[in-house]
Amino acid sequence: NAGVTQTPKFQVLKTGQSMTLQCAQDMNHNSMYWYRQDPGMGLRLIYYSASEGTTDKGEVPNGYNVSRLNKREFSLRLESAAPSQTSVYFCASIRAWDRPGIYGYTFGSGTRLTVV
């Protein structure tokens, strides 16, 4: 089925460990996003890639890095995990950010990350 695929779905890390969250979409979308969701905070943008070859910081980029590997894939890396990064992470994509219309953003199913 077409959509956004995130891996892994669950992960437990020890403080200081590193890991990469993977995201891939097969809808030929240009723009991809990483959000984190914390209780009472809604979804906050970490990084985004408006098009292949570009990445930009969002609202809460500290402690994260991203790579837009190709048009399909956008990964999020935690270099040295901290308990404050315990959260649910969502990847999302949209065909083109600058086109008005009813293009909803398509979200992956999320990665639940716990840092102990």
Next chain:
Amino acid sequence: AQKITQTQPGMFVQEKEAVTLDCTYDTSDPSYGLFWYKQPSSGEMIFLIYQGSYDQQNATEGRYSLNFQKARKSANLVISASQLGDSAMYFCAMRGYSTLTFGKGTMLLVSP
């Protein structure tokens, strides 16, 4: 900067009744879009409805309608004839320059 405000942390409604979830926004962009998403307990984000800032008519999608009042900067979601399956967290979001900004959400509980 864009800002989305959802002032209702939780709402209760009886089955078959209508409910309005509030959303106000602030932006300096002349062109923007407003979305509502539903997040059930399973965690996925489900796109419900979209309203463009230049759309003349309020958006409707089945039982969902968006009450868009541009001068007041509000984009309230109206769910008609609530169903038990509507119990979920609802997020209002705004598309501005290349990003999507979310409110903190409203938890809706539908009782029999």
